Amino acid sequence: MGKTYRIKDIAEMSGVSTGTVDRILHNRGKVSEEAQKKVEKVLKEIDYHPNLIARSLALxxxxxxxxxxxxxxxxxxxxxxxxxxxxxxxxxxxxxxxxxxxxxxxxxxxxxxxxxxxxxxxxxxxxxxxxxxxxxxxxxxxxxxxxxxxxxxx
Missing domain, CATH: 3.40.50.2300 (Response regulator)
Structure with missing residues (x-):
């Protein structure tokens, strides 16, 4: 099983803020096209999949x-x-x-x-x-x- 990545990890790897990553992952608010591309590149590289159990608990x-x-x-x-x-x-x-x-x-x-x-x-x-x-x-x-x-x- 692969490594679990936190929003903080993705932000560091992308060179953007945790808030930007959060907005991209949860489709909340606007982000720049440049930030969007950086985060999407990292998500693809790490083969990111959301943790649905954690999400349901958080919600x-x-x-x-x-x-x-x-x-x-x-x-x-x-x-x-x-x-x-x-x-x-x-x-x-x-x-x-x-x-x-x-x-x-x-x-x-x-x-x-x-x-x-x-x-x-x-x-x-x-x-x-x-x-x-x-x-x-x-x-x-x-x-x-x-x-x-x-x-x-x-």
Missing amino acids: KKNYHFITLIPSFAKGEYWDKLCEGIDKAEQELFSYNVEVERMCFNQYDKSSFDELIPRIEEADCQGVVIATPFRDSVIKLASRLDQLQIPYVLI
Whole structure:
């Protein structure tokens, strides 16, 4: 794995201020064409890629995900899936990730359909969907596409 470069390192290598590098990396404000070229040259030389985890921590952004799975009893099939979701949530807790669980009756399509408006109104960054209801999930997926909310089907 390559070296991690800080804004300060890039500024020194480019011969510009840290503020200039910050403005270029985050598209904040105007910089001279000369400074832009110097920084871009260094970024290319070091094959710079932003640290998205550090950026998300610095922004203190909260990430809200929804899981839509059938209700279950301990030991049933969906219990294992829920254990995985719980583990992921614990591992991502420091990155301000929150998971909201929505459950429905896997034998009652209307219980799934009743959750669709709640998901549409939720301010979330992604949805995990596990359902046998084909028509309903197509409707939900279409709506999530319109809202530009990513989703995954299980």
